[in-house]
Amino acid sequence: MQEDPDMLEEYDFSQGIRGNMQKDIVKEQILWLLTPIVAEFFPDHDSVNKALRLLTEIIKDQKRTSNKSLKLTSEPRT
Secondary structure: OOOOOOOOOOOOOOOOOOOHHHHHHHHOOOOOOOOHHHHOOOOOHHHHHHHHHHHHHHHHHHHHHHHHHHHHHOOOOO
16 A cells, blocks of 8 residues: 555544545535536636526526516406
């Protein structure tokens, strides 16, 4: 086994489970590939997530507005 200069002798991983935390991380993430043209506008994953969260709020607002206008303008049929 290769020696890691950052690992101290007192570190004991004998009871550790390799990749145990990775399972949780992978469950919470989805990987999407952006086209180069789109990627130019987003320097990192945080900027992509922020833009998508803002977009979802706009979509929600549009749905609420259109539902309200339908209720206000609809007249009972006679």
